Amino acid sequence: VSFFSSRWVSEPRCTVQLDGGLPAGFRAAGVGCGIKPSGHRDLGLIVSDSPQTTSAARFGRSSGASAPVLLNRRSAELQGLRAVLVNSGNANAATGRRGLEDAAAMRSGAAFVCGVPESAVAVASTGVIGVPLPMDRVTDGTVAAGRELRRDGELDFAEAIRTTDRLPKHVSLQIELSQGAVRLSVQGKGAGMISPQFATLLVFVQTDAALSPAEADLLLSVCVKRSFNRVSVDGQLSTSDTVILQCSGASGVSVEPESDDERIFGEAMDAALRQIALLVARDGEGARRVGRVHVSGEDQASCERVARAVGDSPLVKTALYGADPNWGRIYQAATAALPGLAPLELEIAIEGITVCEAGSFVTHDEAALREAVKRPEVEYQIRLPGQGAEAERFFSDLGHEYVTLNAEYTT
């Protein structure tokens, strides 16, 4: 089965999916160092051996940013990151000065075992909030991870960064550009609506194409906007969200701004990150369905507000879970998002079946609608008056497993 399994992701041109392996110049490892009581892998390390590596990074905007996020922002060279050290099982958030010291110690350890400058190392942590890291274990684990770095270590790395994710979220691609082939690999973690106490989104992208720092930053920015910024992870922003792109240049093929190659490479990266974002929304054995809401209208802010309101509504999410065709919940969420005395003349279509026009119900094929909302992906189209702006949001359903994992599983 192709990695690109959603109809909402266009299969990229000139791209083939590989069985695995990292792009040229990268090595990775994942070890268990004892942060997780289960003994599972909980410390991942990834390094580019090329000194001319470029990079770009994005972090969540929470004012409760975790210590690693604060450290990266304050003192990492985000355009030249060579190595990334990530632990799961503990978020190192709400840990004060001690947390910052621990994050700095993680960074020193990774720099030492990888033989790169400290400023070329990013760190990330995901897991429980408000508990100090067991640094002796992390230090030993860092040494062990350094010894295990391998060209095909990305699966161990991907496993080490997972917390309660049920679905693996990684892919290796090869993209044919005009000057030769380049590779792109992605490892992610994040389980939308399923275990959001651990719902941090961590995504690491590597390529052996050569990109200037500005180019890398621009591409990452566009792709994050079209993927992770469009997922409703129960409307919550984590303390630790981190996305890092590293470009080793080791393929010898460079991607020039505004070239055909850039479009092809950008399409592949866009598709990969959108598909990872959809896997985040779909994660968990309980999630039955993924929804996509698409809103068009005159004003960008209004479209965004409606898309977010629909995607975050627990009424819409439970209806998605229960395959309930009750479109009144979409109407309610959309109109509540745009308060005002003038009635909103919106149009709503579910899976192409128009149920509301000019703000009022229209007769429709109810049996067809009932069938349509049972599919694994359900699409909601909302048209506000006017045109020129649009917004999109992916969201997971809300079911019993969410409640069980978040309520009954005392953390």
Place this chain on the structure above:
Amino acid sequence: VSFFSSRWVSEPRCTVQLDGGLPAGFRAAGVGCGIKPSGHRDLGLIVSDSPQTTSAARFGRSSGASAPVLLNRRSAELQGLRAVLVNSGNANAATGRRGLEDAAAMRSGAAFVCGVPESAVAVASTGVIGVPLPMDRVTDGTVAAGRELRRDGELDFAEAIRTTDRLPKHVSLQIELSQGAVRLSVQGKGAGMISPQFATLLVFVQTDAALSPAEADLLLSVCVKRSFNRVSVDGQLSTSDTVILQCSGASGVSVEPESDDERIFGEAMDAALRQIALLVARDGEGARRVGRVHVSGEDQASCERVARAVGDSPLVKTALYGADPNWGRIYQAATAALPGLAPLELEIAIEGITVCEAGSFVTHDEAALREAVKRPEVEYQIRLPGQGAEAERFFSDLGHEYVTLNAEYTT
């Protein structure tokens, strides 16, 4: 048991709870006219027989306002409402021009059977969205309700406006003022987080005290802000939210602005509406607990944003349901609500136990915290830096019954 059952509502001075009955000058009725397939009461009528009746009204701000809300706003004399006709089982929302005609027909019918001008009638509807009202039944029902109007008809009325509410939400109070006793009665409906496809909040308040329209409006405004505007009904605004206060003046006792009597009367009304709001949050056999978040800080908007984010967070709500002491969810919701690069130095206390100071964990009595979060009401105090502003929000938990009612019960 006193109606004032929450520790978050101060028992009002000079006030006794009555077994029932409407204030002088009012009559009410509730009948079953066949809108609900169950045959239960679904049409309620309340009327003040006093021509000098004053009133005040508040409606939800959704741009998908129901036809009755639109009609009331456009052409009712909201300062002199004599009668209110309310149906349950159908919201008359997203029903276009026909919906407006139906709402106007409801108003005409109520005016006719009560013998009052059309402009002195408000209408309200709650139930399914996007389906036209069965007007023949509503018309017959209005005639039947008019025949059954009684001084003690408020319980039938309260039953007729309920949809899936499990708890009754009504009270009759007598308040001793300096010039004599007045009565205050309230009937409400709304089930937070339980069946929010029908989660419309409808609240009707009657008193036989004499209040000027301006006075009635001011009191209602303050009380609504301190009650219904502080409940998280899963963050959703309904198409039909309506609160109406009617003052018949039939007691012969008037409440003058800025008098001691006004303070006493205002306290009683405030307490009654806050308690009704808490009943809304607590409604449903599945809701185990009600939470209150109180936020203090320098800036009103920030306090409001944090209070709303915590009260609306599905992570906080599931933790409340599961009696999970994980305060990281509070930290996450609060800090995500105030994005920014500077770390937020907040303090968090749960039931008086401080768990976080200056944005960082503090050692606390974990066993005491685990016990504290098992109580039926759980209080979260958040202190942002600075002082002078505060916000409060009540919220229900999120449990299996919410999912079952909203997902498995196809509407």
